[in-house]
Amino acid sequence: MTPVAIDLNADLGEGFGRWRLTEDEQLLSVVTSANVACGFHAGDPATMRRVCAWAAERGVRIGAQVSYRDLAGFGRRSMDVPPDELAAEVAYQIGALQVFARAAGAEVAYVKPHGALYNRIVHDDEQAEAVVQGVRLAGGRLPVLGLPGSRAHAAAGRAGLPVVTEAFGDRAYTARGTLVPRGEDGAVITDPAAVVERSVRLATSGTVDSLDGRPVAVRARSLCLHGDTRGAVELARRVREALEAAGVRVEAFV
Structure with a gap:
């Protein structure tokens, strides 16, 4: 039997100015793909440049983590942005990160929406189309990382963009396979042992228990x-070690 392969991605560069949230350098020694904040929910030019350089040194794939323009709300507030404006803002974020990726000798390899935008385009066709148009506007055929069965993946497929399905070991799921909103009880799994167990099960069997x-x-x-959870680096190491012990091949998807 061919070994199961899984990519490990983390949201990195989620600081701004003197404020830092994620332990970027340490996490880049564990993950295979880095979703780098592009300045709209977090991140700034110096942080983007630094994370891209570290990722390139370690052979970690660089992804543009695009979001609504919402620094104050960390990109977790849904916004009714006109489609043309949203497409332009997505392209702008990808382009900004591409400058620093190329300066580090790498490329932006994929796009992953963040927070409220990520969840909105699971079910909102108009916003999903706008995100896809933004990816196309930025140039190339960048893969779009997101939830299986999302409207974003449907739109990306119609546009000829590759899609990559994603799962979360530390987030609760509804019975429909969507993420439980963060404002609800039990939405975030905080027990490290449970996160490790769920991660291995997702990778090996493609299933997880819903909140009910x-x-x-x-x-x-x-x-x-x-990357913004307490003890994120140690937890990431435990997840990777458990995956490899279960015979899962940990490698980037691109």
């Missing part, structure tokens, strides 16, 4: 490890 206890199919090529 029912098994849900979530077949994904990439597994997200949130």
Whole structure:
């Protein structure tokens, strides 16, 4: 049997100015793909440049983590942005990161929306189309990372863009296979042992228990490890070690 392969991605560069949230350098020794904040929900030019350089040194793939323009709300507030404006803002964020990726001898390899935008384009066709148009405007055929079955993936497929399915070991799922909103009880899994167990199960069987206890199919090529959780580096190491012990091949999807 061919070994299962999974990519480990983390949201990095989520600071601004003197404020830093994620342990970028340490996490880049564990993950295979880095979702780099592009300045709209977090991140600034110096941070973007630094994270791209570290990622390139370690052979970690660089992804543009695009979001609504919402520094104050960390990109977790849904916004009704006109489609043409949203497409332009997505392209702008990708282009900004591409400058620093190329300066480091690498390229932006994929796009992953963040926070409220990520969840909105699971079900909103108009916003999903706008994000895809922004990716196309930025040039190339960048893969779009997101939830299986999302409207964003449907739009990307119609536009001829590759799609990559993603799962979360530390987030609760509904019975429909979507993420439980962060404002609800139990939305974030905080027990490290549970996160490790769920991550291995997602990678090996493509299933996870929903918040109400029912098994849900979530077949994904990439597994997200949130960089802003307490003890994120040690948890990421534990997840990777458990995956490899279970015979899972940990490697980037591009």
